[in-house]
Amino acid sequence: MSKLLIVGTVAFDAIETPFGKTDKILGGSAPYIGLSASQFNVESAIVSVVGGDFPDEYLQLLSHHNIDISAVEIIPTGKTFFWSGRYHNDMNTRDTLSTELNVLSDFQPVVPDNFKDSSVVVLGNLHPLVQSSVLDQVVNKNALVILDTMNFWMENTLEDLLQVIKRVDILTINDEEARQLTNESSLVVAARKIYTMGPKYVVIKKGEHGALLFNKENVFFAPALPLEEVFDPTGAGDTFAGGFAGYLTKTNDFSFENMKKAVIYGSALASFCVEKFGTERMCHLDSKEVFRRLQLFKNLTQFDIELT
Amino acid sequence: MSKLLIVGTVAFDAIETPFGKTDKILGGSAPYIGLSASQFNVESAIVSVVGGDFPDEYLQLLSHHNIDISAVEIIPTGKTFFWSGRYHNDMNTRDTLSTELNVLSDFQPVVPDNFKDSSVVVLGNLHPLVQSSVLDQVVNKNALVILDTMNFWMENTLEDLLQVIKRVDILTINDEEARQLTNESSLVVAARKIYTMGPKYVVIKKGEHGALLFNKENVFFAPALPLEEVFDPTGAGDTFAGGFAGYLTKTNDFSFENMKKAVIYGSALASFCVEKFGTERMCHLDSKEVFRRLQLFKNLTQFDIELT
Numbered sequence: 001m002s003k004l005l006i007v008g009t010v011a012f013d014a015i016e017t018p019f020g021k022t023d024k025i026l027g028g029s030a031p032y033i034g035l036s037a038s039q040f041n042v043e044s045a046i047v048s049v050v051g052g053d054f055p056d057e058y059l060q061l062l063s064h065h066n067i068d069i070s071a072v073e074i075i076p077t078g079k080t081f082f083w084s085g086r087y088h089n090d091m092n093t094r095d096t097l098s099t100e101l102n103v104l105s106d107f108q109p110v111v112p113d114n115f116k117d118s119s120v121v122v123l124g125n126l127h128p129l130v131q132s133s134v135l136d137q138v139v140n141k142n143a144l145v146i147l148d149t150m151n152f153w154m155e156n157t158l159e160d161l162l163q164v165i166k167r168v169d170i171l172t173i174n175d176e177e178a179r180q181l182t183n184e185s186s187l188v189v190a191a192r193k194i195y196t197m198g199p200k201y202v203v204i205k206k207g208e209h210g211a212l213l214f215n216k217e218n219v220f221f222a223p224a225l226p227l228e229e230v231f232d233p234t235g236a237g238d239t240f241a242g243g244f245a246g247y248l249t250k251t252n253d254f255s256f257e258n259m260k261k262a263v264i265y266g267s268a269l270a271s272f273c274v275e276k277f278g279t280e281r282m283c284h285l286d287s288k289e290v291f292r293r294l295q296l297f298k299n300l301t302q303f304d305i306e307l308t
Numbered sequence: 309m310s311k312l313l314i315v316g317t318v319a320f321d322a323i324e325t326p327f328g329k330t331d332k333i334l335g336g337s338a339p340y341i342g343l344s345a346s347q348f349n350v351e352s353a354i355v356s357v358v359g360g361d362f363p364d365e366y367l368q369l370l371s372h373h374n375i376d377i378s379a380v381e382i383i384p385t386g387k388t389f390f391w392s393g394r395y396h397n398d399m400n401t402r403d404t405l406s407t408e409l410n411v412l413s414d415f416q417p418v419v420p421d422n423f424k425d426s427s428v429v430v431l432g433n434l435h436p437l438v439q440s441s442v443l444d445q446v447v448n449k450n451a452l453v454i455l456d457t458m459n460f461w462m463e464n465t466l467e468d469l470l471q472v473i474k475r476v477d478i479l480t481i482n483d484e485e486a487r488q489l490t491n492e493s494s495l496v497v498a499a500r501k502i503y504t505m506g507p508k509y510v511v512i513k514k515g516e517h518g519a520l521l522f523n524k525e526n527v528f529f530a531p532a533l534p535l536e537e538v539f540d541p542t543g544a545g546d547t548f549a550g551g552f553a554g555y556l557t558k559t560n561d562f563s564f565e566n567m568k569k570a571v572i573y574g575s576a577l578a579s580f581c582v583e584k585f586g587t588e589r590m591c592h593l594d595s596k597e598v599f600r601r602l603q604l605f606k607n608l609t610q611f612d613i614e615l616t
Contacts (some may be wrong), residue, residue: 188536209517221531221608228496260611300529303568
């Protein structure tokens with residue numbers, strides 16, 4: 001059975017939206033990626049670090065979704081990474097109110113022996129040197145490596161970021177960050193520039209405007225599901241990446257045609273994520289609901305024009 | 309053979325983009341709608357007005373695309389409607405530099421007798437009373453009526469606009485204007501509110517982010533083609549509407565399934581419009597190019613997930 005290795009943050013988030021606010025709840029890129037990928041019943045593990053303040057129930061929640069948490073290091077004297085943010089009324093922009101790196105500041109990731117041969121590796125948003133260190137430990141040279149990053153690392157650790165980007169197959173990045181990384185306004189031209197940096201595939205996430213998958217020959221687009229209400233966008237991008245990676249792990253087929261389907265699965269799962277605060281919706285999601293939502297995506301996008 | 313009636317402006321445009329600027333060139337909603345619809349070889353007519361300064365070659369250009377121009381009134385002592393605008397670097401926003409209504413200020417549209425039984429009517433962006441007056445003259449009570457409008461009329465002639473909206477089947481409108489008209493931020497909720505105003509279908513145009521087609525039961529999405537370069541966005545929305553209407557006229561099938569295809573045709577044709585200044589690209593477009601672009605749209609959006 002093919003395996004999925006996830007490195008990313010495990011965090012406390014405190015979120016304010018026009019609909020309400022939360023205390024410190026489970027957050028970080030890795031739980032969103034892991035919970036989303038868990039829909040595909042793949043063997044997965046999270047490599048991360050938390051402090052002594054992190055509730056065991058959160059770790060158990062991940063474990064109950066068949067995510068191996070043995071490589072989530074616990075530093076009893078440390079505090080867990082904390083992020084808080086407030087969304088504006090349009091839900092597309094937010095202010096970061098607080099970022100406390102805490103135990104993340106000197107995190108040394110250790111990949112468990114039984115996941116060094118993973119077939120898919122997701123390097124979630126983290127310091128590029130941590131992402132590199134995880135790659136150094138992966139022994140499967142055919143592993144499909146997916147890297148997610150954000151503007152913070154472009155602005156502060158660009159050289160390290162470019163070094164790790166060289167080593168990955170797929171870069172997932174949002175539209176503004178793709179423009180920032182390449183200094184190009186056209187996303188088509190930006191994607192082309194990113195190939196020269198190393199990745200063979202580029203996924204550009206446009207939030208409520210969907211996601212684009214590129215390689216040198218092809219482009220595919222998946223819309224976001226038009227929703228009556230977005231309750232909390234936190235984690236939608238990671239949920240997308242988790243669904244994308246989970247589907248590729250399960251099918252073990254890394255062709256462009258199959259990646260199209262992975263993008264649709266990622267979009268469908270992300271459409272659930274935004275319906276409730278934090279990871280709440282993703283913790284209680286059954287396969288019938290996912291099936292019905294995929295049907296909505298088909299209705300939304302498929303048409304029948306014969307070209308002969 | 310079913311017929312298409314188009315009412316809209318015929319104008320001079322002067323356009324500045326980061327790529328260059330034009331003198332006064334052929335513009336206005338009706339030429340874009342007509343040229344786009346002409347791809348379907350339907351019988352069409354434009355109802356509009358120009359001044360004595362309007363070059364006969366522009367009218368001949370429309371006529372050569374099989375558009376009946378006998379109802380384009382020429383007022384020899386008047387001046388043609390003039391618009392000029394400058395696009396910003398992102399090409400998504402623009403400043404209007406000048407708007408001179410001229411002969412449009414007291415335009416009394418007259419629908420030619422042989423187009424009073426048209427099966428599809430496009431009420432292009434114009435004063436709502438002019439749009440109403442055209443509808444009064446249409447005798448085919450089963451005609452599919454498509455109305456396009458913009459924020460200017462919402463702000464200045466809202467009551468007249470609501471009166472004509474009541475009488476149409478399909479409202480096409482951009483996303484910001486849909487939000488403005490309904491005071492709703494979710495486009496799904498905005499569309500639902502628009503049904504209560506009269507139209508059974510709503511098309512929300514999102515520019516580079518594609519277009520949504522709604523009715524009470526269904527929603528369909530067509531992306532814009534990701535382009536390396538947008539040269540001049542002027543007329544893209546009208547070109548979309550013309551392709552949409554032209555396809556529906558040709559097929560004479562007003563089901564939601566067929567409207568999906570019409571939205572794809574509209575999007576494909578709009579993707580040509582932005583490649584050159586003004587109507588230039590649309591004047592020299594052959595069916596093979598359109599065929600190839602439809603293939604790109606299929607590649608861009610179609611996937612194969614079996615749900616059984």
